[in-house]
Amino acid sequence: KNEVEQSPQNLTAQEGEFITINCSYSVGISALHWLQQHPGGGIVSLFMLSSGKKKHGRLIATINIQEKHSSLHITASHPRDSAVYICAVRSKGGTSYGKLTFGQGTILTVHP
Amino acid sequence: GAGVSQSPSNKVTEKGKDVELRCDPISGHTALYWYRQRLGQGLEFLIYFQGNSAPDKSGLPSDRFSAERTGESVSTLTIQRTQQEDSAVYLCASSLRGRDEKLFFGSGTQLSVL
Numbered sequence: 559k560n561e562v563e564q565s566p567q568n569l570t571a572q573e574g575e576f577i578t579i580n581c582s583y584s585v586g587i588s589a590l591h592w593l594q595q596h597p598g599g600g601i602v603s604l605f606m607l608s609s610g611k612k613k614h615g616r617l618i619a620t621i622n623i624q625e626k627h628s629s630l631h632i633t634a635s636h637p638r639d640s641a642v643y644i645c646a647v648r649s650k651g652g653t654s655y656g657k658l659t660f661g662q663g664t665i666l667t668v669h670p
Numbered sequence: 671g672a673g674v675s676q677s678p679s680n681k682v683t684e685k686g687k688d689v690e691l692r693c694d695p696i697s698g699h700t701a702l703y704w705y706r707q708r709l710g711q712g713l714e715f716l717i718y719f720q721g722n723s724a725p726d727k728s729g730l731p732s733d734r735f736s737a738e739r740t741g742e743s744v745s746t747l748t749i750q751r752t753q754q755e756d757s758a759v760y761l762c763a764s765s766l767r768g769r770d771e772k773l774f775f776g777s778g779t780q781l782s783v784l
Contacts, residue, residue, distance in 0.1 A: 591773065601761065601775040644713065657729060658703075660713040 561585055564645050564661035571668050577632040579664045581645030584626065591658065592619050592630050593644040601644075604630070635668045642666070672696075674776035676762050682782045683752055691747040691779045695764030701771065702745050704737060707778075708758040716760075719745060752783045 565580045581590070592604040605612050605619040607628065612619050616635075621628040632639055645661040675694040683689050695702050704716040715729035719739040730736070734752075739745040749756055759778040765771035 593773075593775075600777055601763075603773045603775070606772050646713070657715045657718070657726065658705075658713075659715075662712050 560662070561659045562645055562647055562661040564643075564664050566664060567662065568665045569667070571635050571666070573636055573668055573670050575635050575668075577635050577639075577666065577668075579630045579643050579645075579666070581628045581630070581661055582626060583628075583645075583647045583659075585647070585659075586650040587623075587626075587647045588650045589648045590621055590628050591646040591648075592628070593646060595642040595644060595663070597641075604643075632666075637668045637670050640667050674762055674764050674774050676760075676776035676779050678779060679777065680780045680782075682784065684784055685754060686751055688748065688750045689752055689781065691749075691760050691781070693745045693747070693762030693764075693776060695743070695745070695762070696774055698742075699764035699766055699774070700742050701765045701767060702739055703763045703765075703773070704745070704747050705761045705763065706758045707761060713761070716747070749781075752781075754783050757781055757783045 562583045571577055590607050594602045594604050604617060607619055607621045609621060609623060616633045618631040628645060630643060642663040642665050644663045646658040648658055674696055677692045681689055700721045702719045706714045706716055717730055717737045718726040734750045737745060737747045747760060759780050761778045762776045763773040765773050
């Protein structure tokens with residue numbers, strides 16, 4: 559079992575729909591990142607969370623430390639939201655301070 | 671500069687040759703990361719630099735891989751005696767202070783080993 563699991567792996571939506579992408583992890587973490595990767599490879603950091611909830615525009619990210627779970631929500635989805643969404647965690651403690659463990663990504667396609 | 675800059679954007683090399691990939695982080699960012707993404711796979715951590723501390727090399731896959739960073743500026747990732755399995759996109763990211771800080775990614779170097 560991977561340390562970071564995302565669901566669903568693929569998600570297709572119609573423009574305007576509310577979207578949720580889930581991330582579960584199995585280790586204690588100090589931080590969780592949500593990243594967006596567009597076709598062509600460019601990666602953008604959306605959120606970095608250690609607790610609670612963050613909002614930026616139409617994007618909302620939540621994390622439940624006790625349940626080892628995070629969700630990324632997109633309200634009023636748009637075709638330009640089509641991308642791969644990646645969850646990554648930094649394990650708590652240890653000496654590998656730089657290491658992020660990545661989920662396999664969720665491929666989102668939003669149709670007009 | 672305005673963002674993280676990587677060069678070259680594409681590199682094609684023959685098996686057995688050495689390659690150098692360059693990353694210019696955002697000015698003032700003390701933390702610098704190298705990641706690798708093979709075709710159809712997720713991101714893999716390679717190495718992390720934080721200021722003048724010893725780098726975290728725990729993700730380097732073999733001793734053919736090495737990286738250097740001059741102070742808090744440019745970093746070079748070197749792959750010696752390249753193999754076909756080294757073909758991947760090599761991504762660099764930087765952050766202001768490291769650890770739990772927002773990451774800023776470069777556009778990557780697509781390495782193809784023939």
